[in-house]
C-alpha cells in the first residue's frame with residue numbers, strides 16, 4: 001500500500017522541500033498551511049509530476065480550529081498517515097519582553113500547541129495501527145538559551161526525545177530535526193536582520209530534508225544537518241550556559 005505523509009507548512013522553505021522529496025519518493029501527501037491557492041498549485045504540480053495523491057488542508061495552526069482540521073486528517077482511518085512532519089513555524093523580530101504579548105501567544109500556539117495536538121493525534125492513531133514516524137522540526141536554537149523561540153524549540157526537542165523512547169514498543173519513531181540557518185522565507189517574513197550571518201552558516205532546505213530522512217532511516221532521534229552544526233550544537237550543550245547565552249546574544 002502507498003505510504004502517506006502529512007506535512008505542515010508545505011507552501012515554502014523546509015516544509016515545501018519535504019513535500020517535494022516525499023512525493024518524489026512516491027508517498028501520497030496531505031499538505032497543510034494557510035494559503036489555499038499556493039497549496040493547490042503545489043498539489044497540482046506534485047500530482048502531475050509524481051502521480052501521487054495530494055490532499056490539501058487550509059488551516060491556521062495557531063488556532064484550535066486549524067489544529068483540529070489538521071488532526072482530523074491524521075485520524076481519518078480511510079486515509080491513514082504513516083509520517084507526520086510537524087514543520088510550520090514563524091518567528092518574531094524582537095526579543096521576548098519587547099514584543100506584544102498577543103504575538104507571543106500566537107507563537108506559542110504555532111510552535112508548541114500545534115505540534116503537541118498533531119503529535120497527540122498521530123501517536124494515538126499510529127499506536128493502534130502498528131506504528132508510524134514523526135518528524136518534529138525544532139532548531140539548533142533548542143540547545144541554546146535564546147529568547148522564547150529557542151524555549152519553544154527546546155520543548156519540542158525534549159518531548160520528541162522522550163516520545164521516541166516511550167513509544168518504541170509500539171513501533172513509533174520520533175525525530176527532532178534541528179537545523180541551523182536555512183535559506184527560506186523565515187527570516188524575511190519575521191523581518192529579522194540576518195545580514196551579519198556568515199555565508200558558511202547557511203544551509204539549503206533540500207539538504208536539510210535529505211539529512212533528516214537519512215537519519216530517520218537510521219532511527220536517529222535527533223537530526224542535526226551538516227558537520228559544522230553538529231560541532232556547534234555539541235559545544236552549546238557542553239560549554240557553560242552563561243558563556244553560550246552571551247555568545248548567542250549577538251545577531252539573530
Ligand SMILES: NC(=O)c1ccc[n+]([C@@H]2O[C@H](COP(=O)([O-])OP(=O)(O)OC[C@H]3O[C@@H](n4cnc5c(N)ncnc54)[C@H](OP(=O)(O)O)[C@@H]3O)[C@@H](O)[C@H]2O)c1
Pocket residue numbers: 008009010011012013014015032033034035038059060061062087088089090110137138139140178179180181182183184185186187189
Ligand atoms: N529557516 C531557518 O533558518 C530555520 C532554522 C531552524 C528551524 N527552522 C524551523 O523550520 C520550520 C519551517 O520554517 P521555514 O524556514 O521553512 O520557514 P518559511 O519558509 O517561512 O515557511 C513556513 C511555513 O509555515 C507555514 N505557516 C506559517 N505560519 C502558519 C500558521 N499560522 N498556520 C499554518 N501554517 C503556517 C507557512 O505557510 P503559510 O504562510 O501559507 O501559512 C510556510 O509554509 C519552522 O518551524 C522554523 O522554526 C527554520
